[in-house]
Amino acid sequence: DQQVKQNSPSLSVQEGRISILNCDYTNSMFDYFLWYKKYPAEGPTFLISISSIKDKNEDGRFTVFLNKSAKHLSLHIVPSQPGDSAVYFCAASRFGNEKLTFGTGTRLTIIP
């Protein structure tokens, strides 16, 4: 049962344009969401998070949007840079169960 889904395994975006990565979840009890970036042969690194009491969180070039009614979140990267090429994972957790449930990841490629 895949509770966190990233339906696009890959995405290519021109440098300077906006990258939009999507994530859907099925468990309405999730109340904390995170995005991680992973380069080959490295562990995932935290990017940005959002609590369910918010619908938007911004940090520099990265913005996460949360639509609770649709059980959908997205990560916007603008402008996209070559160093953003990596695999992006979304993750979710719920109060009382601290484990992070991850999606399967989206490989983002920024084209120079």
Next chain:
Amino acid sequence: GAGVSQSPSNKVTEKGKDVELRCDPISGHTALYWYRQSLGQGLEFLIYFQGNSAPDKSGLPSDRFSAERTGGSVSTLTIQRTQQEDSAVYLCASNLNRGTEAFFGQGTRLTVV
């Protein structure tokens, strides 16, 4: 060290042998997680520790897998009688408390031949 440290970074073992993977979390982090990533797959949850206890071990794939944590710090993941399907990158993460991001180590790449 400042980050989550895992050892070894690479391990090649023969099918049927036991292996131990080690994780040193960030000092003071009470929560510790083990995940694995098989080739072409996402991050699969294995077990979560809060202090030395494991409130959630639901992700351990079989009774060949076990983990312990001592002193609220170092954790060891043990795989007995390894099988080829155990080949994966095993990742450890820690965080201070709920609502904060988890920091990952670089992982241990396990290859069972």
